[in-house]
Amino acid sequence: MINPIKYTLILFLLILSSSCSKLNLKPTDVIDAEKAYRNLNDIDLGLNGVYVALDNTLIGINAIISDEVMLPTENTVSNTDAHRWLYTGDSDSVTGSYYTYYTAIDRLNRVLAGLDVITVATVDIATRDRYRGELLALRAFCHFELLRMYGSVYQNGGLGVPYMKASKVGYPSRDAFEVVVADAKADLVAAKSLIPLSFNDKTRITKVGVSAIQARLALYEKNWSEAITYATEAINLMPLATAAQFPGIWTDATDNEVIWKLKRGIEVERTGNLFYRQSGNIVLYAPSFKLINSFDKDNDVRYTAYIKFDDTRGEKKSQYLVNKYAGTEAFPGLADIKLFRTGEMYLIRAEAEAESAGDAAGDLNALRKARIKGYVSVSFAGKDDLVSAIYTERFKELAFEGHRFFDLKRRNLPVQRLPEDAINTSGAVKLLPTQAQYALPLPALEISVNKNTFQNPNY
Structure with missing residues (x-):
């Protein structure tokens, strides 16, 4: 396992093996699954521990290193190296997620x-x-x-x-x-066969949630047919929010069109704190x-849901x-x-339809009609214009949700x-695909202790 304490464990095992003659004893440096998990309630507790480990890191990173946000003059209190593309393998701002997810x-x-x-x-098998x-x-x-975070490029x-x-x-490579x-x-195919359609807790992965993950994964793989199939499965099971419902998604008043969300309690890091510091109102x-x-x-319902204008701040x-x-x-936050x-x-x-001669304009127009009052459908001269329009729509629709930098990287765009x-x-105005910082670095600690891994190019 990728683990900064591996050498401590190795030393412990060497001492143990040299001093203990009862070789049939179970090792004491690991948790015995038979003892840690005795029933389904224990399994559920462990599963909840996995959900709790997931956080908002990718939202902040995508915004800060892309063109979603700007650094205001009033911010003199936050580490801004990531926004200026000055990060290295020693920069926790971009490497911390490596250990979070592992x-x-x-x-x-x-x-x-x-x-x-x-x-x-x-009775409990299901x-x-x-x-x-x-x-x-x-x-x-x-x-x-x-x-998405640490891959050097999104291609075979x-x-x-x-x-x-x-x-x-x-020492995994x-x-x-x-x-x-x-x-x-x-893993997703196996998971999908095990989760019943009747399970609909949006704070956990449901069957439609698996379809959504499959659709996004297929997009990065450029497997257009699978992207269409799985996105359609999700769309058929979870319709778009109406214009009236949409603002409530972001205040947690409603969960229309939400497929999977991480429930946040007052004891965890607040996502709003990535962008605004309550202390000092910064x-x-x-x-x-x-x-x-x-x-x-x-006319766009997303604008006021996503962005606040306050001309009284001074x-x-x-x-x-x-x-x-x-x-x-x-x-707050x-x-x-x-x-x-x-x-x-x-x-x-x-x-995916734009890449495979499908009705891409139909989906794009449908989404815009749901978000923009008085929107009139448009047509496109060709694939390039259509893909460009889809990217602009992703920029707006998915702002501050952890996608922008990865979207640019998917098509090798600066x-x-x-x-x-x-x-x-x-x-720091333009970051080119040829620059080191276009692929985020693995933690320097991982490179130093894992003899079988190595850093992304140019670091």
Whole structure:
């Protein structure tokens, strides 16, 4: 397992092996699955521990290193190296997710091992199978998030991440992009057969949630037919929110079109704190003018749901704030994290259809009609114009949800900021695919302790 304490464990094992003659004793440096998990209640507790490990890191990283946000002058309190593309393998701002997701993976593999050894009554077999399905889907999701984050390129032969199918201490090498994709797809297929359609808890992975993960994974794989198939499955089971329902998604008043979300409690890091510091009332990162200018401010329901304009904040203060995770007066900055929504499924299907001569314009127009008052459908001259329009729509629809940088990387496009969005970036206006920082670095610690892995190019 990818683990910074591996050498401590190795030393412990050497001491143990040299001093103990009772070789049939079970090792004491690991948790015995038979003892840790004795029944389905224990399994459920372990499964919840996996969900709890997932966080909002990718939302912040995608916004800060892309063109979604700008750095206002009032932010003199936050580490801004990531926004200026000055990160290295020692920068926790971009490497912390590596251990976050592998911690979740280690937990779920331990729970899967426990699930294999417990005995359940016949009446509980369906519940046991659903738990297994959730765990397999989580394993696929976590590895996919790591691949999006740390893969060198999103194509066959690219450096991926180790796909861990068991909890163990070792020196795993980096699997290729296509190997990670294949393993994730296999886990998702198995998961889908185990989770019943009747299970509809949106704070956990449901059957429609598996379809949504499959659709997104197929998009990155450029498997257009599968992207269409799985996005359609999700769309058919989870319709778009109406214009009246849409604002309530972001205040957690409703969960229309939400496929899977992470429930956030007051004891966890609040997503709104990525963009706004309550102490001192400081905007850490404001919506970029590039993003603001892309909206029809008068007619697009997304604009006021995502962006707040406040001209009373005073001189040298940003008048624009990220509103998507504003929370409530009682709990500012606190909001559930929406990992998958139907709006994304429409855009996945539209992009896949554009690449395979389908009705991409139909899906794009349908989404716009749901979001923009008085919208009139448009047609496109060709594939390039259509894909460009879909990317612009993804920029708007999925703003601050953890996609923008990865979307640009999927098509090898540069991060291009407007001059007015780069006044405090020390010249960080354009990030090219040929630059080291276009592929995020693995943690320097992992490189130093794992003899079988190596860093992304040019670091």
